[in-house]
Amino acid sequence: MKLLVCILVLSLSSFFLITACDNQKSSDSGLNLLGTSAAGSGSYFSVSPYYSPGIEPDVAFADDGTVVAVYDSGSGRLQYKVGEVYGPVISWGNGHDYDNGKEPSIAFADNGIVVEVHRCESTYTLCYHVGEIQKTGDNDVGEIAWGPSYKYDSATCNSPAVAVDGTTVVSVHSQSDRLYYRVGTLNAENKTIDWSDSHPYDTGVSPDVAIQGDTIVEVHQSENYNTLWYRVGKMKMDGTGISWSPTSRQYDTGTHPSVGLLEDGTVVETHTASSSDTLWGHVGVVNVDTLRITWQDSHKLAKHLGTEHLPTSVAVRHCGPDEPGVVIITILDEPVWKQKSDGSWTVSERRSYLRDELGIIGGPRIQLTEERWMELSPWIYDLPIRDLRLIGSHDAASDGITTSSVRCRGYDPEKFDENPNDHPSDSELEKYRCQSESILDQLRAGVRYFDLRVALQEEKFYSEHIFLAGPFEGEGGILDQIKQFFEECPSEVIFLCTDAEHIYSDTTDDGKATLSQRNDYFEMVMGNLPGMLALAPEFSDDLNESQKSNACLDKTLRDVLNSGGRIIYIGPSGDELSPGLMEYIWPLQNDGIWHQYASDLEKLYNDYDENGNGKIDDDEIGLNNEVGNWTDEKTPTDKLHVLQAMTNGGSMGKIDMAAVVNPQVLGWLLSGDWKSAHIAVIQVNDSVNTPDWVRVFFLNWMPKTE
Numbered sequence: 001m002k003l004l005v006c007i008l009v010l011s012l013s014s015f016f017l018i019t020a021c022d023n024q025k026s027s028d029s030g031l032n033l034l035g036t037s038a039a040g041s042g043s044y045f046s047v048s049p050y051y052s053p054g055i056e057p058d059v060a061f062a063d064d065g066t067v068v069a070v071y072d073s074g075s076g077r078l079q080y081k082v083g084e085v086y087g088p089v090i091s092w093g094n095g096h097d098y099d100n101g102k103e104p105s106i107a108f109a110d111n112g113i114v115v116e117v118h119r120c121e122s123t124y125t126l127c128y129h130v131g132e133i134q135k136t137g138d139n140d141v142g143e144i145a146w147g148p149s150y151k152y153d154s155a156t157c158n159s160p161a162v163a164v165d166g167t168t169v170v171s172v173h174s175q176s177d178r179l180y181y182r183v184g185t186l187n188a189e190n191k192t193i194d195w196s197d198s199h200p201y202d203t204g205v206s207p208d209v210a211i212q213g214d215t216i217v218e219v220h221q222s223e224n225y226n227t228l229w230y231r232v233g234k235m236k237m238d239g240t241g242i243s244w245s246p247t248s249r250q251y252d253t254g255t256h257p258s259v260g261l262l263e264d265g266t267v268v269e270t271h272t273a274s275s276s277d278t279l280w281g282h283v284g285v286v287n288v289d290t291l292r293i294t295w296q297d298s299h300k301l302a303k304h305l306g307t308e309h310l311p312t313s314v315a316v317r318h319c320g321p322d323e324p325g326v327v328i329i330t331i332l333d334e335p336v337w338k339q340k341s342d343g344s345w346t347v348s349e350r351r352s353y354l355r356d357e358l359g360i361i362g363g364p365r366i367q368l369t370e371e372r373w374m375e376l377s378p379w380i381y382d383l384p385i386r387d388l389r390l391i392g393s394h395d396a397a398s399d400g401i402t403t404s405s406v407r408c409r410g411y412d413p414e415k416f417d418e419n420p421n422d423h424p425s426d427s428e429l430e431k432y433r434c435q436s437e438s439i440l441d442q443l444r445a446g447v448r449y450f451d452l453r454v455a456l457q458e459e460k461f462y463s464e465h466i467f468l469a470g471p472f473e474g475e476g477g478i479l480d481q482i483k484q485f486f487e488e489c490p491s492e493v494i495f496l497c498t499d500a501e502h503i504y505s506d507t508t509d510d511g512k513a514t515l516s517q518r519n520d521y522f523e524m525v526m527g528n529l530p531g532m533l534a535l536a537p538e539f540s541d542d543l544n545e546s547q548k549s550n551a552c553l554d555k556t557l558r559d560v561l562n563s564g565g566r567i568i569y570i571g572p573s574g575d576e577l578s579p580g581l582m583e584y585i586w587p588l589q590n591d592g593i594w595h596q597y598a599s600d601l602e603k604l605y606n607d608y609d610e611n612g613n614g615k616i617d618d619d620e621i622g623l624n625n626e627v628g629n630w631t632d633e634k635t636p637t638d639k640l641h642v643l644q645a646m647t648n649g650g651s652m653g654k655i656d657m658a659a660v661v662n663p664q665v666l667g668w669l670l671s672g673d674w675k676s677a678h679i680a681v682i683q684v685n686d687s688v689n690t691p692d693w694v695r696v697f698f699l700n701w702m703p704k705t706e
Contacts, residue, residue, distance in 0.1 A: 052071070052073075052079070052081065052095050052353065052354050053073065053074055053352065053353050053354070054071035054072060054073050054074060054079065054331075054352070054353070054354045055071065055072050055074060055331065055352055056071060056072040056102065056103050056104065056311060057069055057070070057071040057311070057312065057313050057329040057330075057331065057354050058070050058071070058104055058105040058106050058161075058313040058329070059106070059313045059314070059315045059327055059328070059329040059356075060106045060107050060108045060114060060315050061108070061260075061315035061316060061317040061326075061327045062108045062112075062317060063317045063318050063319065065084055065085040065086075065317070065319075066082065066083070066084055066085075066108075066112070066133065066141075066142075067082070067083040067084065067085060067090055067315075067327055067356075068080060068081070068082050068083075068106055068108070068114055068133070068144070069081050069083070069106075069313075069329055069354070069356075070098075070104040070105070070106045070116060070118075071104065071329075071354055072101075072102060072103075072104065073095075073097075074352075076100055076101065076102060076121060077097055077100060078097070078098055078099045078100060078101050078104050078118060079095045079096060079097055079098065080095070080096055080098055080106075080116075080144060081093055081094070081095050081096070082133060082141045082142045082143065082144065083141055083356075084141050085324055085327075085358065088324060088358055088369030088370070088372070088373055088376040088377070089358065089369075090327070090356050090358065091141060092141070092356075093140075093141040093142065093143070096143060096144070098116075098129070098131075098144070098146055099118065099121075099127075099129065099149055100121035101118040101119055101120050101121045101127065102118060102119040102121075103118055103119045103158070103159055103160060104116060104117070104118040105117050105118065105160055105161045105162045105208075106162065107162045107163050107164040107169075108164060109164045109166065109167070109186055109188060110166060110188075111188075112132055112133040112134075112142075113130065113131070113132055113186070113188045114130070114131045114132070114133065114144065115128065115129070115130055115131075115162055115164050115169055115186065115193070116128060116129045116130075116131065116146075116162070117129075117152075117160045117161070117162045117171055118160065119157060119158065119160060120151065124155070124156040124157050124158065125151050125153060125154045125155075125157065126151065126152055126153040126157050126160050126171070126173060127149045127150060127151050127152065128149070128150055128152055128162075128171075128193060129146045129147055129148075129149055129150075129191075130146075130147045130186065130187075130188065130191035130192065130193065131144040131145060131146040131147065131191070132144065132145050132188075132191075146191075147190075147191025147192070148191070150192065150193075152171075152182070152184075152193070152195050153173070153182070153198060155175050155198070156175055156176065157173045157174070157175050157180075158173060158174045158175070158205070159173055159174045159205065159206050159207060160172070160173040161173070161207055161208045161209050162209070163209045163210050163211040163216070164186065164211065165211045165212060165213060166186075167185055167186040167187075167188075168183065168184075168185065168186070168211065168235065168239065169183065169184035169185070169186050169193055169195075170182070170183055170184075170209055170211050170216055170242070171184070171195075171209075172207040172208070172209045172218060173207065174204065174205045174206070174207060174220075177203055177204070177205065177223035178200050178202075178203055179200065179201055179202040179203060179204050179207050179218075179220060180198045180199060180200050180201065181198070181199055181201055181209075181218075181242060182195050182196060182197070182198050182199070183195070183196045183235070183239065183240055183241060183242065184196065185239070196240040196241065199241060199242075201218075201231070201233075201242070201244050202218075202220065202229075202231060202244075202248050203222075203223050204220035204221055204222055204223050204229060204248075205220065205221050205222075205223050206220060206221045206255065206256050206257065206311065207219065207220040208220070208257055208258045208259050208313075209259070210259045210260050210261035210267075211235075211261065212261045212262065212263050212265075213263075214234050214235035215232070215233075215234060215235075215261070215265075215286060215288050216232070216233040216234070216235065216242055217230065217231075217232055217233075217259055217261050217267055217286060217293070218230065218231045218232075218233065218259070219251075219257040219258070219259045219269060220248075220257065221254075221255055221256065221257060226253050226254060226255055226274035226275075227250050227252075227253050228250065228251055228252045228253060228254050228257050228271055229248040229249060229250050229251065230248060230249055230251055230259075230269075230293060231244050231245050231247075231248045231249075231291075232244075232245050232286055232288075232291040232292065232293065233245065233291070234288070234291070244291075245291035245292070249292070249293075251269075251282070251284075251293070251295050252271065252280070252282065252295075252298055253274050254271035254272055254273055254274050254280060255271060255272050255273075255274055256271060256272050256311035256312065257269060257270070257271040258270050258271070258311070258312060258313045258314045259314065260314050260315050260316035260326070261286070261316070262316055262317075262318055262325075263318050264318075265285050265286045265287075265288070266283065266284075266285060266316075266361060267282075267283070267284040267285065267286055267293055267295075268281070268282070268283055268314055268316050268326055268361065268366065269281065269282040269283075269284070269314070270282075270301065270312055270313075270314040270328055272311070272312065278300055278302070279300070279301045279302040279312055279328070279330055280298045280299065280300055280301060281298065281299060281300075281301045281314075281328075281365070281366045282295050282296065282297075282298050283295075283296045283361060283363075283364055283365060283366060284296060296364035296365065297364065297365075299365045299366070300441075301328070301357070301359075301366060301368065302328075302330055302357065302368075311331075312328060312329060312330045312331065313328070313329045314326065314327070314328045315327050316361075321360075322360065322375075323360070324358040324359060324360055324369055324376075325359070325360060325361055326358065326359035326360065326361060326366055327356060327357070327358055327359075328356070328357040328358075328359065329354055329355070329356055329357075330354075330355055330356075330357060331352050331353070331354060331355070332352070332353045332354070332355045355692075357369075360372070362488065367444075367488065367489070368444065368445075370444070370445055370446035371443070371444045371445075371446070371488065371489050371492075372489050372491070372492065373446050373492075374448075374491065374492045374493060374557070375489065375491040375492065380557065381556060381557040381558040381561065382556050382557075382558055383556060383557070384553060384554050384555070384556055385552065385553050385554075385555055385556070385557070385568075385640070385680075386553035386554070386639075386640060386641075386680060387680070388557075388680050388681075389679070389680065390448045390449045390495065390680060390681045390682075391446060391447045391448065391449065391681075391682060391684070391687055391693045392447070392448075392449035392450070392451065392642065392681040392682060392683030392684065392687070393435060393442050393447050393449065393450050393451060393683070393684070393687040394434050394435075394451050394644070394646050394683045394684060394685050394687075395434035395435065395451060395453060395465045395685075396435060396439060396442065396447075396450035396451050396452055396463075396687075397435070397439055397450075397452060397453075397463035397469045397470055397478050398432060398433050398434045398435050398453075398463070398465040398469050399433060399435040399436055399437055399438055399469070399470075400438075400463060400469030400470030401424065401429060401432055401433050401465060401467050401468075401469045402424075402429070403423055403424055403425070403426065403429055404423060405423060405424060405467040405468050405469065406420075406421070406422070406423065406457075406467065406468055407419075407420075407422045407423075407466065407467050407468075408455045408457065408462075408464040408465075408466060408467060408468055408504055409455075409457060409504075409506040409511065410455050410456070410457070410464075410504025410505050410506055410508070410511035410512065410513070411455070411464060411466055411504055411511060412466075412511070413506075413509065413510070413511045416506075423467075424466075424467050427653075428466075428467075429653075430652075430653025430654065430655070430656070431653060431654065432465045432466045432467060432654075433465075433653070433654065433655060434465065434646070434654045434655070434685045434686070435655075435685065435686060435687060435688070436655050436686050436688065436689055437687075437688040437689070438470075438481060439478050439481045439482065440481035440482075440484060440485055441688055442687055442688050443481075443482070443485040443489075443492075443494065444485070444488075445687070445688045445693075446693065447687045447688070447693075448492070448493070448494050448495060449494070449495040449497065449642075449681045449683065450494065450495065450496050450497065451497050451498075451683060452478075452496055452497065452498045452502075453465055453498070453502045453504075454472075454498055454502060454503040454504065454513075454521055455468060455503075455504040455505075455506075456503075456504065456505045456506065456507070456513055456517055456520075456521070457504075457505075457506045458506065460473070461473065461521055461524060463478060464504065472524065472525070472528070473524065473528060479525065479528040479529055480528075482494070482529060482532075482567070483528075483529065483532075486532065486566055490566070491561070492566070493534075493557045493560055493561065493566055493567070493568065494566065494567055494568070495567075495568045495569075495570060495681075496567060496568070496569045496570065497569075497570040497571075497589065497593075498521075498569075498570075498571055498589070499571070499572060499589040500512075500513075500518060500571075500572040500576060500589075503517070503518050503521060505517050515576060515577075518572070518576065518577065519577055519578050519581060522569075522571065522577060522581045522584075522585060523581065525569070526581070526584060529567065531564060531565075532565060532566045532567050533565055533567050533569055533584040534560040534563055534564075534565025534566070534567060534568050534569075534584070534586075535563050535565060535583055535584060536552065536582070536583060536584060536585060536586045536587065537551040537552055537555060539551060545587070545592070546638045547638075548587055548592070549587075549588055549592030549638045549639065549640075550638045552586050552587070552588055552592060553588075553592070553638065553639075553640060565584075568586055569584060569585055569586060570585075570586045570588045570589050570592075570593070570640075571585035571586070571587070571589055572585070572587075572589055588640055592638065592639060592640055593639060593640045593642055594639035594640065594641050594642065640680050640681065641678055641679050641680045641681070642679075642680065642681040642682075642683055643679050643681065643682045643683065644683050645661070645662075645665045645682050645683065645684050646658075646661070646683070646684060646685045647661055654685045654686070655685065655686045655689075657685070658684065658685040658686035658689075659686070659689070661684075661685075662684055662685075662686065662693075665682070665684070666692070666693070
């Protein structure tokens with residue numbers, strides 16, 4: 001799954017309070033887990049980029065917010081975890097062994113009863129368990145009391161999947177490129193299932209199934225091609241079989257589809273791309289009369305899944321329109337870097353971990369909860385801006401630099417004039433592209449602070465980093481992407497940051513934009529984002545710059561939203577811009593932002609050992625000791641504290657180096673004094689494709705409750 005993008009924040013609902021604490025460790029994996037104790041008044045959450053090593057996951061989601069995941073721990077030993085949803089995160093319990101086998105699948109019945117199927121150990125027969133979630137207290141997510149393992153199909157079977165509604169159980173599987181189903185009747189008291197005969201219904205591989213009432217939706221992959229197909233069926237009156245639609249219908253291309261079905265006929269589907277490491281999703285509506293599904297367009301959900309396109313799983317629950325109703329278990333493919341004898345770096349191996357994604361069905365698409373983490377954590381709106389915890393994107397729009405991009409004349413007029421048609425080489429592209437994803441995808445991943453570099457070239461404004469990236473205006477431009485995000489998530493607040501030194505022009509000898517051109521840029525922004533820029537605080541003439549900074553930093557996000565704005569644009573201080581513009585430009589750039597560079601990240605790069613492990617110890621001079629300069633007692637309170645957690649990367653490109661640096665920084669953020677460090681923004685390269693920035697960074701600084 002994706003290297004990620006991280007995820008999210010924690011919501012304080014009207015009926016419980018949550019605080020943050022030190023991490024707890026899973027006894028089964030040695031990894032930090034999110035929520036080894038469940039949430040409740042006075043209880044705590046711990047956080048982690050991943051929740052367990054494993055493959056072949058499946059997940060079930062109950063209407064009360066309980067989640068159960070089953071998976072192969074990597075050696076044919078099957079494990080499960082029980083979790084509960086709180087706001088936009090899942091609190092997971094410990095992992096537990098329950099059987100040996102492959103390809104497990106799980107579904108909820110009523111009252112905490114679960115049904116699990118899997119391929120039996122060392123054979124291709126199918127087995128099932130019935131279990132019951134049992135809890136020892138209000139703050140216990142519970143464990144499963146399993147019944148015995150029973151065989152229910154003895155043919156050469158693969159890829160079993162199960163769905164349950166009440167006491168009706170449907171199982172599908174593949175067998176020599178043919179697809180079969182069985183219907184069973186659940187006896188929860190005896191923890192058994194009375195199965196009917198197995199019936200063929202189609203050809204294909206990797207099937208999945210969902211049921212609501214007497215409606216069944218099945219998805220699968222073609223046995224010969226990477227095409228995806230669905231069928232809709234109705235349960236027969238006697239409950240022993242299914243009347244399927246006459247034919248299956250193709251709905252997309254890809255591999256390893258998974259499906260969930262809600263009571264109102266909403267269908268949620270996920271699959272991996274056929275030729276990349278990307279997870280895609282569909283939302284559709286089933287017509288029970290025609291046995292057809294009307295699908296919305298597919299959309300990208302995550303990147304950096306397993307290189308073998310390992311399967312993921314989706315489950316849905318019935319809930320309110322603004323609550324997480326979708327849970328997806330994906331596989332994070334983590335690279336292990338190794339330095340070669342010539343000093344260059346390569347990925348020596350990849351390791352697979354499981355990770356959860358929570359989502360909301362937002363009209364025609366699935367919104368992962370990091371897209372709306374502010375809205376789902378409403379208490380954040382009352383924090384002063386100085387106390388926010390935000391993920392920042394360095395050279396935020398540089399993803400638009402390609403080998404066809406032209407050089408920015410304003411950055412280096414002499415070099416441009418020598419070769420106006422110069423384009424970046426592959427090595428230069430790796431050097432100057434700091435982000436791998438668009439502004440829109442970064443916003444959807446929870447990034448809220450954007451470092452924007454500006455170039456006026458041939459009478460148009462572009463983003464730049466040595467070479468021109470994308471345009472600000474026009475369809476698909478930077479400002480259009482921001483507008484699209486606010487159409488999807490109108491209650492979020494974002495920060496844009498541009499200083500006068502990074503606004504270039506191709507019309508001046510020194511490449512610096514004139515005051516008039518800087519005015520033109522900000523007027524262009526306001527014209528394309530009407531009503532979205534937040535009014536800056538009003539200042540009396542006798543305030544100095546420090547007092548103005550404090551007036552800005554004392555404002556809350558609620559103040560911003562109440563003013564009608566959604567964007568805090570941090571720009572040049574002083575009287576550089578026209579009065580009408582200065583009302584909307586927050587004067588923090590030159591005097592109100594305190595940048596601290598993570599200088600020892602270069603040391604991390606230089607000291608990376610042959611096994612791909614950083615050798616910076618806690619007692620070495622470095623970030624862990626520099627953090628003492630970031631405590632409330634030692635830092636100026638009239639500044640917005642921004643940690644520049646990037647490195648040039650030496651022989652590696654910036655994005656490849658971010659894959660090394662960012663997880664190390666995440667580890668620091670989870671350790672010791674970092675939890676009390678006064679950091680408002682951590683600014684990184686490749687902000688999207690590193691796991692759980694929002695979850696890890698934000699939850700460690702949650703305000704403690706009494």
